[in-house]
Amino acid sequence: MPAFSPKIINNTTPAVEITGSNVTYGEIKRSLGDYVYYVNKIYLQSNLLNQIKGVTKYQIYDVNGRRNVQSLTPTPSPYQFQNALYYDTKQKGVILNGQSNFKFKLLPNAELYIDFYTNRIAKRDALDLLNPNNFKSLESAMGIYTFFEDWQTQI
């Protein structure tokens, strides 16, 4: 039976390298869940035109463990010269919450820049969404304390 033992190589350069602009890719991934991003639009730019077209699978798990998969198909114009495009995802319900991901093929020696334009919601935003002055309202209802008199939602 053909059996193949692996050769282990400690490279200095990863096969797939992903970096963020002012935070690391790992930090972004760890924030998912605490922060939830609703993706309105994606900007793609690459050194290879074939990299920004083709099918990307977006999959998301719901609380019951069911997986919903949809295909995202950015399509550059046949008349454009730039290897870049905007892809509108507002109607597709693309959410980054730690229970979703994108799967695509990265071409040999490809350089791909992706910009997600999102609306972000965090746990701390929940109360402010309901009422900008929740704590002051609570205080008024209690009628006694003025601890939150100067409370502001932002510094």
Add this chain to the structure above:
Amino acid sequence: MPDYEISLNIYNNTNAVIDVSLMGNPADLADNANATREFQWDITSLVFSGLNTVSVQYRANGQSTWRLYEVEAPVTSVQGLVMILNGLGIGSFFTFTSGPNTYISNYDDNYEFGVLNVYNNAAPQLIYNYNTSTVTGGSVDVDINLVNVLSVPNPALASGGLTVSAGDTVTFYGSATAAPNNFIAEIYEDATLIFSSSFVLNFTHTFTVAAGKTYSLNCYDTP
């Protein structure tokens, strides 16, 4: 809700097409971005014929016991093999060539990979066909794992099958006191001749049975 931009730069530093899993949580084991430890298998010698089982060992860093990922599926190409391996969901297997060699590779800093096996798991067959008329004395014998399972005295006229398992050691041997015509003994592994003897009163050959193969033990004399 405040607007927020997430910008990522993604580079493929290899000459291979790599399946990428992006923006999942840290528990997504298929996301091996920025991993630098490579496990590389040279599969240049692999022949894609009759293969129906793939297995690979894996374990998390620091574990001593290998776990086995095994899939029964027809394997007809390198790309098919890569797709089967990516069903494991750890890292991202990809293939590339360098000169005359073909490799499969996976980068992962959290899991180790071991031996990759690609084979046919079907039970092997062992059949015999003896047709001699001028050989006298002695016999034609078959031992399996050092146990004699068949002995046909000369002149030998017999055919049939014997039960073997992958990994068994088979010895095909014979002797005679007289062989006036040319006495031929042959062993075929599928369609490949692996042993041939123009019989001079004695012959012997030992081989190990492999899964998915058919072995034919032939004895005949020529006019």
